[in-house]
Amino acid sequence: MENNMYGNNNGVNGQFGGPVAYQNPKQVRPVNCDEAMNVTSISDLQSYAAGTVVRFPDFAEGQPFVARVRRPSLLVLAKQGKIPNTLLTVAGDLFNNGGTGSKADDDTLGDMYDICKIVCEACLIQPTMQEIESAGIEITDEQLMAIFNYSQVGVKALTNFRQE
Secondary structure (H helix, E strand, C coil): CCCCCCCCCCCCEEECCCCCCCCCCEECCCCCCCCEECCCCHHHHHHHHEEEEEEEEEEEEEEEEEECCCCCHHHHHHCCCCEEEEEEEEHHHHCCCCCCCCCCCHHHHHHHHHHHHHHHHHHHEECHHHHHCCCCCCCCHHHHHHHHHHHHCCCCCCCCHHCC
16 A cells, blocks of 8 residues: 555645555544544434434333434534523533533522533424423423433433433
């Protein structure tokens, strides 16, 4: 195999000194990874944007809560004005402290609820938060926090809830 101008064979095909012969033309080794990987395709990104089906804490025993969700960005929600200026400090604390916040007084708990609800509304694709509330259902605190934690950490955040 030939090396390209960067000293590797990451598939620079013919641009810098002729074609590079390699096993799998889609596989490259990212500079921060030891294994060869495919470049993420637009169709993969579109699939990811469609959401992931996740089981959250049950509504009640025998009544599971399974939803299609996405992981929105707190920074994007703040930039779009969906997190009011009055809540930005608490949102920043939640973001910087992995969802744990800082102090726990009555005002902060109310603010944390407001932020978690905003994030849950952005997370839930199917059913939506509006559909749940329109049906006269209120998600539990445990569900609210599980969805918020999922939005920040992904499926790893749900490990403790699944180990019953």
